Amino acid sequence: MPPRFPLTRRTLLTGSALLAGAVLLPRAARAAVGEGEAVRLSAGPARVNLAGAGFPDTAVWAYDGRIPGPELRFRQGDTARIAFANTLPEPTTIHWHGLRVPNAMDGVPGLSQPPVPAGGRFDYEFPLKDAGTFWYHPHVNSGVQVAHGLTGAFIVEEREPIRVDRDLLWLLGDWRLTKEAELAGGFGHPMDATHAGRIGNTVTINGAVRDRVPVRAGERVRLRLINAANARVFALDFQGHAPRVIALDGHPVTPHAPPDGRVVLGPGQRADLVIDMEGRPGEGFDVVDGFYPRMAYRLTRLTYGAEAPLRDSPLDAPVALAANPLPEPDLAGAVRQDVVLDGGMHGAMPKTAGQRGPFWALNGVASMAHHHLEPLITVKRGQTQVTAFVNETGWWHPMHLHGFPFRVLSRNGQPAEHREWRDTVLLGPRETAEIAFVAEEAGDWMLHCHVLEHQETGMMAVLRVTA
Secondary structure, X not given: OOOOOOOOOOOOOOOOHHHHOOOOOOOOOEOOOOXXXXXXXXXXXXXXXXXXXXXXXXXXXXXOOEOOEEEEEEEOOOEEEEEEEEOOOOOEXXXXXXXXXXXXXXXXXXXXXXXXXXXXXXXXXXXXXOOEEEEEEOOOOHHHHOOOOOOEEEEXXXXXXXXXXXXXXXXXXXXXXXXXXXXXXXXXXXXXXXXXXXXXXXXXXXXXXXXXXXXXXXXEEEXXXXXXXXXXXXXXXXXXXXXXXXXXXXXXXXXXXXXXXXXXXXXXXXXXXEEEOXXXXXXXXXXXXXXOHHHOEEEEEEEEOOXXXXXXOOOOOOOOOOOOOOOOOOHHHOEEOOEEEEEOOOOOOOOOOEOOXXXXXXXXXXXXXXXXXXXXXEXXXXXXXXXXXXXXXXXXXXXXXXXXXXXXXXXXXXXXXXXXXXXXXXXXXXXXXXXXXXXXXXXXXXXXXXXXXXXXXXXXXXXXXXX
């Protein structure tokens, strides 16, 4: 479904002022912390410039006053300690998306922790088992809080990283702005909730419209992509370049070219790419997002500087990452519980649907609150679970499982080519995906669609792992 507002070349905020402030792409701000110290992180109101010079600042909610929040960067095997303060006018939490954390650190209110009240604090602490690209965001009133800007990258570096010239992060945001560059209202509108979700009209890279990204001929870049949008699916075409996918949702995968040359990311998903910059000094190449065919636009442009090439031929160094220490599913001894997705416009919406929902269901059950949910799936700790997600709707759904990365076994009945580890699997209309995982940690864990308007109007459930 295309945006409700016309998305032209970049955004409805037209004008040459868009180009003026978007030449350089600074490295995402990092949180400074000493060994063993806690990172201090706060959430609160702020004003930032999203649309570029010539446009007013936008009132947002932000971590440490930044969009996105500070890049939290650790090394595999470290322990993360985050001292969180809530200065928002409402309760919140932080969910560490994709990280294997103790249940009490997972950030789901009423399920794994109490909500952090306005003016309150909470200390998060967890070991970092896996290297990779992850992110953080709230799990209270998510459709509003994420759309207001509460997102940030969480990077766990490998103990022995691959050789590249630069490690870049693009956290992709999607905003629905007025012509005055303010956030448009209408959060949770039934039109969004029953269709594709709150798709915006202004796409940002690391919190700003970026018309150009400077690169150097001959360099090798590791590009970490995070889709932090409420609902937008991206399909990025790096024109004139041949990116290789080396990790999906943080976990290594056999290096390969993206299918059809496009890197597709549903909300919540990530991809690590290696790109050799094989253009010539002074050249430029567009990065085009063409997921919605009638609404394709240029996300940015890779612009080669005038410097001499860093090298004459691509770097001769391996790009495969070392595997993370994930428990391999035991398919022979697995238990099975399939999950059927239904509802939405043109689907079988719950009979109890009102103006605010529920509009969606999993196995016929519509849930609109984290707490007091009966588990949809119950499995014993250490057991392998196999689940087929069956999308019987006419809409896209990125299904996210908390706590446990899973192997993608098959799609639409065909074996998955890479059997990749993921924490979010994107299902197109009428598609099926079969996954498997080991239930390592006891507790109640969320399973939900990461189109946040779908989640909050019925498409969420609980996986219970018993001791």
